[in-house]
Amino acid sequence: MPVRLSMTVNGKAVAAEVASRTLLVDFLRDQLRLTGTHIGCDTAQCGACTVHIDGRAVKSCNMLAAQADGAKVTTIEGLADSEEKMHPMQSAFRDHHGLQCGYCTPGMIMSALDLVARNPDPDEAQIRDGLEGNLCRCTGYHNIVKAVKAGAAAMKK
Numbered sequence: 001m002p003v004r005l006s007m008t009v010n011g012k013a014v015a016a017e018v019a020s021r022t023l024l025v026d027f028l029r030d031q032l033r034l035t036g037t038h039i040g041c042d043t044a045q046c047g048a049c050t051v052h053i054d055g056r057a058v059k060s061c062n063m064l065a066a067q068a069d070g071a072k073v074t075t076i077e078g079l080a081d082s083e084e085k086m087h088p089m090q091s092a093f094r095d096h097h098g099l100q101c102g103y104c105t106p107g108m109i110m111s112a113l114d115l116v117a118r119n120p121d122p123d124e125a126q127i128r129d130g131l132e133g134n135l136c137r138c139t140g141y142h143n144i145v146k147a148v149k150a151g152a153a154a155m156k157k
């Protein structure tokens with residue numbers, strides 16, 4: 001059964017018709033071609049698909065596109081001011097080697113930004129706690145934590 005939905009994605013109004021069972025992650029990737037949001041498990045365990053819905057981090061494989069009707073959705077593509085100027089948290093991941101294969105990185109960054117929005121100066125334990133829903137198969141957690149700390153500091157400037 002198709003459903004009509006409208007939402008704001010990365011600041012742009014989007015209207016579409018989707019099958020009622022369509023997951024938000026599939027809508028973002030397949031219909032909007034926002035493939036920076038990754039699918040790692042499809043069962044709400046890895047966090048690779050994390051996006052923001054109305055400012056909060058959400059695993060987009062764990063909700064239907066129809067449930068985001070009327071919401072403001074932000075994906076990793078919506079963070080940078082321009083192609084030349086990355087978001088400070090993205091720059092921090094690059095500068096502190098917070099990624100290896102990069103598969104988990106968009107989800108890590110979206111979860112990190114949710115954490116920093118609630119706690120602008122998180123310590124290491126708080127960062128590890130805040131990212132517990134995000135898994136890195138390359139196991140680069142040490143540098144991810146460093147990157148989030150640096151990104152949070154850069155965002156205060």
Ligand code: FES
Binds near residue numbers: 041042044045047062
């Ligand atoms: S793909 Fe959504 S949590 Fe793994």
Ligand code: FES
Binds near residue numbers: 098102139
């Ligand atoms: S950098 Fe490879 S999964 Fe995290």
